[in-house]
Amino acid sequence: MSAVAEISRRRCSAGDSIMTHVRKASDRTGTVIVVFIVVLIMVELIIVTMVTSASRDHDLTVHRAFTVEAFYAAEAGVNMAVRELMEDSDEDGDGTIGSISDDSNDANDPTLGNARFLVTSTADTPFPGQRTLTSQGRSGETRREMTNVIE
Numbered sequence: 118m119s120a121v122a123e124i125s126r127r128r129c130s131a132g133d134s135i136m137t138h139v140r141k142a143s144d145r146t147g148t149v150i151v152v153f154i155v156v157l158i159m160v161e162l163i164i165v166t167m168v169t170s171a172s173r174d175h176d177l178t179v180h181r182a183f184t185v186e187a188f189y190a191a192e193a194g195v196n197m198a199v200r201e202l203m204e205d206s207d208e209d210g211d212g213t214i215g216s217i218s219d220d221s222n223d224a225n226d227p228t229l230g231n232a233r234f235l236v237t238s239t240a241d242t243p244f245p246g247q248r249t250l251t252s253q254g255r256s257g258e259t260r261r262e263m264t265n266v267i268e
C-alpha cells in the first residue's frame with residue numbers, strides 16, 4: 118500500500134483529515150506556550166514582590182536602628198548636661214553650664230556610636246527656678262529630641 122493510500126485510509130477511518138490533526142497539535146502547542154508565558158509572568162511578579170518587600174523591611178530595620186541610636190545619644194546628652202549642673206562646671210567648654218556643645222557648630226557635637234547630640238539649656242523655664250534641658254540626638258536621617266525640666 119502506498120503512502121497516499123495509507124493517508125487516505127486514515128482520513129476515512131478517523132473521520133477527519135491529516136491537516137485537522139496538524140492544526141489540533143499546533144493549537145495545543147500554542148496553548149501550552151501561552152500558559153507557560155502566563156506562569157512565567159506570575160512567577161516574575163511574585164519574585165519582584167518578594168524583593169521589594171525585603172528591601173522595604175531592610176529600610177525599616179535601618180531606620181529603627183538609627184532611631185534607637187539617636188534616642189540613646191539624646192539621653193547621653195541629658196546625662197552630660199545634668200552632670201554639668203551638678204558639678205557647676207562647663208565641662209565641655211561650650212561657654213554654658215548645663216548645655217552641651219551648644220555653639221552652632223554641628224561638626225563638634227559629641228558622638229555616641231554613630232550618633233551625635235547637643236543639649237540646649239534654658240534657665241527659669243517653664244517657671245522661675247526651673248531649667249529646661251532640650252537634648253537632640255541624631256543618627257543618619259533620624260532625629261530624636263527629649264525635653265527635661267529640672268528644678
Ligand SMILES: [Ca+2]
Pocket residue numbers: 201207208209210211212213214215216217218
Ligand atoms: Ca557646657
Ligand SMILES: [Ca+2]
Pocket residue numbers: 217218219220221222223224225226235
Ligand atoms: Ca556643637
